[in-house]
Amino acid sequence: MALAWPEKDDHELLALVQGGSHPAFSELVQRHNARFYRLAFRYLQSKEAAEDVVQEAFLKLWENPALWQADKNAKFTTWFYRVVVNLCLDWQKRKRPVELTDSMAIIDQRENADQALQRHQEQQALEREIAALPERQRTALNLCFDEGLSNQDAADVMGVNLKALQSLIMRAKTTLKERMKNYF
Amino acid sequence: MSDNKDERLEQMLRARRLEAASPDLAARIILQAKNLPQLQSVSLWQALRQAFAEFHLPKPAYVLASALVVGMVMGFTLTPDSFPTNDEILTTTQNYIDADEGLL
Numbered sequence: 001m002a003l004a005w006p007e008k009d010d011h012e013l014l015a016l017v018q019g020g021s022h023p024a025f026s027e028l029v030q031r032h033n034a035r036f037y038r039l040a041f042r043y044l045q046s047k048e049a050a051e052d053v054v055q056e057a058f059l060k061l062w063e064n065p066a067l068w069q070a071d072k073n074a075k076f077t078t079w080f081y082r083v084v085v086n087l088c089l090d091w092q093k094r095k096r097p098v099e100l101t102d103s104m105a106i107i108d109q110r111e112n113a114d115q116a117l118q119r120h121q122e123q124q125a126l127e128r129e130i131a132a133l134p135e136r137q138r139t140a141l142n143l144c145f146d147e148g149l150s151n152q153d154a155a156d157v158m159g160v161n162l163k164a165l166q167s168l169i170m171r172a173k174t175t176l177k178e179r180m181k182n183y184f
Numbered sequence: 185m186s187d188n189k190d191e192r193l194e195q196m197l198r199a200r201r202l203e204a205a206s207p208d209l210a211a212r213i214i215l216q217a218k219n220l221p222q223l224q225s226v227s228l229w230q231a232l233r234q235a236f237a238e239f240h241l242p243k244p245a246y247v248l249a250s251a252l253v254v255g256m257v258m259g260f261t262l263t264p265d266s267f268p269t270n271d272e273i274l275t276t277t278q279n280y281i282d283a284d285e286g287l288l
Contacts, residue, residue, distance in 0.1 A: 020222055022214075022217065022218060025214070025217055026210075026214045029210045029213050029214055029217075030210045030214075033205070033209055033210045033213065034205060037205040037209065038202060041202060041203060041205075042200070042202075047203045047204075047205065047206070050205070051205060051206060051209055054205075054209065054213070055209070055212065055213050055216065058213045058217070059213065059216055059217060059220060062217040062220060062222065063220055063221075063222060063223055064222075064223045065222065066223075122196060123200070123201055126196055126197075126200065127200070127201075141197070145194075145197045145198060145200075146200065146202075173190070173193060176193055177189050177190070177193055180193065180196070181189075183196075184188070184189050184192050184193075
């Protein structure tokens with residue numbers, strides 16, 4: 001699907017969405033759905049669940065566009081990351097976390113069986129340990145490593161200052177290093 | 185050693201598995217939204233204007249109503265102690281007359 005209004009920035013599109021413009025909403029969805037899906041997937045480790053969450057987030061915005069208040073939020077993406085994170089956390093509270101299964105491993109064909117198995121085990125262990133981290137440490141890690149947000153942007157999403165974010169990442173990494181020491 | 189661990193961990197974090205989203209995810213969301221009505225948010229000012237739009241009164245009626253409201257507010261604000269009693273008025277008048285007679 002071609003982008004209808006590539007020249008319009010997010011805030012202009014949101015103003016149009018607030019006026020009931022469906023094409024503007026379509027543009028926003030096409031522009032940003034992939035990045036919010038990635039974040040949701042990191043939390044939920046399930047394609048279906050992550051897609052559901054992203055869909056729910058965008059439909060909430062469409063139904064009630066007044067949720068977005070331009071004067072209160074610096075950037076649409078910063079605000080929407082927060083919406084998606086909250087929905088993921090709600091989803092996790094409502095439903096049991098998805099168990100990682102063997103079929104979830106990505107096995108590189110060039111690797112031999114031992115290497116592939118080792119990589120698979122590492123991935124599973126890492127996801128398990130990340131899922132066991134305190135919520136804020138996990139969010140900090142997901143935003144900084146997977147979304148490639150700058151520390152300042154990630155801090156804005158979480159509503160904390162830069163030092164607090166760096167401290168969260170540091171603690172998360174320390175815990176992971178300790179718990180993953182068998183794989184180093 | 186610690187640096188190696190840091191590097192290894194960062195490498196693992198960057199290589200986390202990601203299952204690609206369905207190619208039609210955006211299209212599905214857009215289609216769903218087409219079937220959903222938008223909630224129209226009404227500000228307080230708009231709500232008041234709508235309420236008053238129901239009553240088409242001429243302007244003098246608003247002026248009269250405002251004057252009545254102001255009068256009632258003032259009436260309830262002033263206590264009976266604010267006004268002189270009849271005895272006080274009589275005494276003040278008598279004093280004034282007496283003062284005049286003294287001059288004569």
